Amino acid sequence: MKNNVSVINNTGKDIIVIVNKINGSMQIRIDEGGKLVRLFTLKPGNVFRDSDGVEYIVCEHFINDTTAVVTKKLLEKKWEFGLTNNWGNSYIRAYFNGEYFKELENKFGTESIIGHEVDLLSMDGYDDYGTCVDKVSLMTFDQYRKYSKIIGKVDSWWWLATPNQTPSRNDSSYVRFVCSDGGVSCNGCGYDGGGVRPFFILPSSIFVFPDAE
Numbered sequence: 001m002k003n004n005v006s007v008i009n010n011t012g013k014d015i016i017v018i019v020n021k022i023n024g025s026m027q028i029r030i031d032e033g034g035k036l037v038r039l040f041t042l043k044p045g046n047v048f049r050d051s052d053g054v055e056y057i058v059c060e061h062f063i064n065d066t067t068a069v070v071t072k073k074l075l076e077k078k079w080e081f082g083l084t085n086n087w088g089n090s091y092i093r094a095y096f097n098g099e100y101f102k103e104l105e106n107k108f109g110t111e112s113i114i115g116h117e118v119d120l121l122s123m124d125g126y127d128d129y130g131t132c133v134d135k136v137s138l139m140t141f142d143q144y145r146k147y148s149k150i151i152g153k154v155d156s157w158w159w160l161a162t163p164n165q166t167p168s169r170n171d172s173s174y175v176r177f178v179c180s181d182g183g184v185s186c187n188g189c190g191y192d193g194g195g196v197r198p199f200f201i202l203p204s205s206i207f208v209f210p211d212a213e
Contacts, residue, residue: 040204045150047211075197128166158195
């Protein structure tokens with residue numbers, strides 16, 4: 001990947017135009033006064049912002065120079081999970097990998113959101129639903145358990161991608177979710193009121209706005 005940095009003087013104030021070439025596409029960021037940092041310079045648990053001020057938490061840096069992130073807060077809209085507890089067919093997945101994915105591309109650069117595998121193993125160990133590959137997903141129960149200490153709590157409950165059980169156990173309705181106190185429980189997939197925290201993978205080398213704190 002090549003990075004070109006141009007400095008333009010504007011009435012005495014430096015405006016840095018950063019052009020990232022990622023997978024053959026370009027990401028352009030305007031950095032007034034040197035506010036941008038590389039994503040890999042942030043530690044797990046650190047917060048960064050996109051160009052619209054939306055905050056994300058760094059979950060983990062991987063050895064292939066990619067970084068897992070999750071939104072710090074829930075999206076405003078509350079969601080019904082779907083007709084069943086299979087994430088692969090859920091309403092949220094369709095939105096995340098459609099309209100919402102396009103929003104992220106506009107913020108972070110075309111093709112900068114990297115596909116990742118989502119393991120749909122149920123809480124009782126059944127793999128009826130297998131895996132799927134998404135650009136954006138909910139966390140699974142295992143991912144939430146791994147990152148729980150660093151992503152913190154939010155003020156409402158939010159869906160996970162993990163089914164409670166599967167048709168092998170005569171259940172295709174209940175899905176795991178995270179309570180506002182950080183505990184995990186389950187709810188029916190048709191319950192219209194669950195929050196969502198998008199989880200996705202970015203190149204570690206992209207430029208982001210660090211949290212002001």
